[in-house]
Amino acid sequence: MRYCLNPDCPQPKNLSATENCQACGSSLTLHERFDILLQLGRGGFGAAFLAIDQVQPNPVHCVVKQFCPKNTEPEKVQKALSRFQREAHLLQKLHHPQLPHFVDYFEDTERVYLIQEYIHGVPLMRAVKKLGALSETDVKQMLRDFLPVLAHIHEHQVIHRDINPNNILYRTRDSQLVLIDFGLAADLSLPNESTLKTANSVFIGTAGYVPPENGKQPVPASDIFALGATCFYLLTGMPPKKITRDSTTEELLWKSHLQVSDDLSEIMDKMLRHRVEQRYQSALKIVEELNQVLIV
Template identity: 40%
Template structure:
């Protein structure tokens, strides 16, 4: 089907190969290239269509956004035009990020403004919560863990999104990643722009007080993200989660299951009305999100609240009563030998050197630390630009490999801490890494759904194994 872009057409559906609408004569292909298939959305400033790019042999899907104010008498048409053009510029600037749609084209045709952008195959979070029910605490941890770095990226480009809400967050079907869309309300801050009053914009239920009077800040996006989270946790409209008499959020009354105090505290700080009481930056939220005592969707870091960044060389007491254990195990008396302190964030992975001389630990503080068996710090390696997800050792005990959220795998010398190789190629976080039994190859698994095999001596990528539809979080190598 071809769908007519004329807002006033009485019969917009047309045959697949038609070039002009049979009802109104409107040209069907946009820019003689993009063919609309059907309308998928409608908002205050325009309409959205699913389309196909007929210039490319694979005929990939894309999205067409048409500027068409629904209530011209109630809207400022000049402002709307500026916002629409601004969205194109925002997407051109930010679309290099894998969790922001790429801008494909922006032009005018038959008196209407259009932009064409990457199609994100997946459901937005309103659709997801309607279909599957309220989010669990674990799902909220994962949402924050995945989406906050995207906000960090746009804020570092001096952009405030100003319309974060469940409808504008899509979970990509192929990878499970959350994608932030619709930059039509975004604002670029330059110089002293933060001090100037701007336009009130955004979706009312998700908009913080300062943004409602035209004084949006970076913390405004964090507030909207917090409201999004409590909506997903309760599947209740934000207006019903706010006590107007007391001026406070009462979202926890609507939960179906108990929630950890850590997440509740984090969300309450995101939802503070006065901006001084709210998180001021994404980095501050991430610091609390990755505190070692937090139990996240990525795993338990510490069972009890304790010191930050602690590695304990200990073993857990058997859970079975002693009388139920074999005779040879009844005499075991597990005790802590050393507590190794120094990491500034959660400890994600530990590994012994194959000869048992050293212990390595990888952390969310982006470092790898090497310890001797007396518990003394031997060396600190500033390993990655992102969190260290996993580490492994070569069979001969000479090399150590680490992988990270920065999408790289790095190989180090155990004794000197010198960098041997940096392996680039993954397009998302690398979550698992392992040497082959003979030590010549390194295998990595990533959130991009691939397993990659590398030749250690040169860092050359030998093979990419595809087929997974979601993250690869664990790998193994046959002997």
């Protein structure tokens, strides 16, 4: 099957041998390179498609993200476009085996496109929903495997701002964990983002994984909080937004929902501290402590 990119097409599905959409006449090959196979999702500002990159020696799957807003409010459209452009910039800037590879970015017929590697894998959230909560041993290993890529993006002054079990994939071909979706990320090396705040009380991130300092300057410890909340979900299958807080200290009372070893408890406690300065300030520091105390 091939799929039409035209958002107004009445019948976007086409037979595999079709070169132009039978419903609207649009080409089914983008940029004379990407054959569109199916739609992965659609939102208010665009859609994502699975495609094959025919330029590669061995054609490979990729994700085509199309910026095509339905919203006509100029301010909202510009903010969404800025996020889209930022994601393209960050994928070009960040190179790591546990991140999707940047493929291309261009404008075509009044639409903007970002092309990136398609990761064959399973989001951790889906794995937990299908197979149940992970063991403490598995979560320790997850931290060991994932923290290097988090340290990498922080070393490049990038804060992801939306770490959660849906944005960490277990890649099928090599069992590596891959961090995806940089649409909300902040690049603190850029002058206009070095003092970035989520102005106008805009909620940034996923409920339950957002740190208490949401709306203020993002820092590496903000991602570390989200990763701590992810660990809680993996261990319990319970959304962290359901955790109650201490009425005096505002600390999350997460220990009332599960029991873990003292070593992991201390690490998660420090990841989930309410006050940002009391958390780990570096992903590498967590790696260091894991190597010292965790025995798998």
